[in-house]
Amino acid sequence: MTKLSKRVLEMEESVTLAAGARAKALKAQGRDILELTLGEPDFVTPKHIQQAAIEAIETGKASxxxxxxxxxxxxxxxxxxxxxxxxxxxxxxxxxxxxxxxxxxxxxxxxxxxxxxxxxxxxxxxxxxxxxxxxxxxxxxxxxxxxxxxxxxxxxxxxxxxxxxxxxxxxxxxxxxxxxxxxxxxxxxxxxxxxxxxxxxxxxxxxxxxxxxxxxxxxxxxxxxxxxxxxxxxxxxxxxxxxxxxxxxxxxxxxxxxxxxxxxxxxxxxxxxxxxxxxxxxxxxGPQDTVETMRQAFEDRLNTIYPLLAEVPGFEVIKPEGAFYLFPNVKKAMEMKGFSDVTDFTTAILEETDVALVTGAGFGAPENIRLSYATDMETLKAAVARLKEYMSK
CATH class of the missing domain: 3.40.640.10 (Type I PLP-dependent aspartate aminotransferase-like (Major domain))
Structure with a gap:
């Protein structure tokens, strides 16, 4: 008899966390994984915020x-x-x-x-x-x-x-x-x-x-x-x-x-x-200028990467207005590559191109994949280039 609750047995694993973990595991094996999975800014916490935390530690307030x-x-x-x-x-x-x-x-x-x-x-x-x-x-x-x-x-x-x-x-x-x-x-x-x-x-x-x-x-x-x-x-x-x-x-x-x-x-x-x-x-x-600096960087990445992704054969993408994700419809791309399941297609992309994306299945969108542009421009351009090469074969 199982010791686990019905609640946890019926629970789905987070597809974003699972995709991130898989990408990190492959990186640890020495593969050149371009990771576009997690919704995490590649910026570090601004200095004035770090300093407030340090001050709280040093004065004992945080104890x-x-x-x-x-x-x-x-x-x-x-x-x-x-x-x-x-x-x-x-x-x-x-x-x-x-x-x-x-x-x-x-x-x-x-x-x-x-x-x-x-x-x-x-x-x-x-x-x-x-x-x-x-x-x-x-x-x-x-x-x-x-x-x-x-x-x-x-x-x-x-x-x-x-x-x-x-x-x-x-x-x-x-x-x-x-x-x-x-x-x-x-x-x-x-x-x-x-x-x-x-x-x-x-x-x-x-x-x-x-x-x-x-x-x-x-x-x-x-x-x-x-x-x-x-x-x-x-x-x-x-x-x-x-x-x-x-x-x-x-x-x-x-x-x-x-x-x-x-x-x-x-x-x-x-x-x-x-x-x-x-x-x-x-x-x-406190000061809000660092938010605007980061926002402008994301905007630049979006405006650079969106038209490149739109050129990938089989990818149909609406330009987003906020957040830091692109969510292309890949129904045609799957048909071109002989896939009927978006999770299988996302896995194939990872295995064959070393680009880590997230299946749309976990978002209730079985024809889409999610990629995060909360990473550096060089990685984004290289990832889209690999996708284009893969889909052009």
Whole structure:
């Protein structure tokens, strides 16, 4: 008899982490792997943020437990950030800090989902959403965002998916993996639909500062007071501040839900590492010029690599507006190479070209692959050149 829980036996492995691990294993064997798998900036944490952490260590401030839901100073820094980039203020009881945005997504589902509750997820979607919902005995309901509509869903699609069990709409804009952004008009329509049916909005805003070529990120929580009251915002410092290793996330929303999430944090992880909290205070409330420097670098990479990838035979790609991923449709490419399964095709690319990509299957997109341009230009150009050579054979 198995000793493992039904919950873990039914859980899927993260395809992004699996692809990254496979690439690293092949690198360790001496192969020249060009890794475009993980959503991790290749920049190091800015010096002023590093210095804030060093100061916290040297003065002893980082040596002790903090309040489980986060340092008051960090909650104040979140408020400063929201005043600057969301256009409204938040109170301390509207903020909870946790061990990465990923864990706070889990804490949210644990706080609001009862067995059988449904969560609407537009596809393609980030790989962990569905399993986190299932882990909390909820039911993910997928609504396909088509390439014809720029990978965005409509109110009509959402209404067709709604049932009396629908409790949450999950909205990720800019999107991982597509990089597409919902505009003000689209968000207003979706937000008002959710309010009219008393559906919570979970807004994953982690890529909100990384937008390109004149596009603009509009937080759905900034549209109106009524939509804001229906919305829980998940954000963090990993992407915009090159702090993936620090694992700092935060959630902002109505006190009742934030209090419930804080209880879950208190009974699981306890407080986020203290030194990381002091670093995050500096990130959110200190100088922001390094964010713009990194954003411009990503924009340059996108504008350079996108047309090159579009020339790869069989690859059809929509130019993203934010985040740092390209998500080409490779249906024609698979047919050209004799594949019917995108995961098998992605594996073949790795084995034959030493380019590590991520299968779209884990994102609910069986005709796509994801590549990250959060790495240096030389690697990106070399990887696309290998893909073009492979597909030209």
């Amino acid at each position: 002790f437990y903090t309040v489980a839901s986060g340092l008051p100073a960090l909650k104040a820094a979140v408020n400063t950030y929201f005043e600057n980039f969301y256009g409204y203020s938040v109170e301390p009881n509207q903020v909870v800090v946790g061990t990465g945005a990923k864990f706070l997504l889990y804490a949210f589902f644990a706080a609001v989902i009862n067995p059988g509750d449904e969560v609407i997820i537009p596809t393609p979607y980030w790989v962990s959403y569905a399993d986190q919902i299932k882990m909390n005995e909820g039911q993910p309901v997928f609504v396909k965002a088509t390439e014809a509509n720029q990978f965005k869903v409509t109110v009509e699609q959402l209404e067709a998916a709604r049932t009396d069990k629908t409790k949450v709409l999950l909205l990720n804009s800019p999107s991982n993996p597509t990089g597409m952004i919902y505009n003000h008009k689209e968000l207003e329509a979706i937000g008002n639909w959710a309010v009219s049916h008393d559906i919570l909005i979970l807004a994953d805003d982690i890529y909100g500062r990384l937008v390109y070529n004149g596009h603009r990120f509009t937080p759905i929580s900034s549209i109106s007071e009524t939509i804001r009251k229906q919305t829980i915002v998940i954000n963090g410092v990993s992407k915009a501040y090159a702090m993936t290793g620090w694992r700092v996330g935060y959630a902002v929303g109505q006190p009742e839900i934030i209090s419930a999430m804080s209880k879950i944090v208190g009974q699981t992880t306890s407080n986020l590492t203290a030194v990381a909290q002091y670093a995050a205070i500096e990130a959110l409330s």
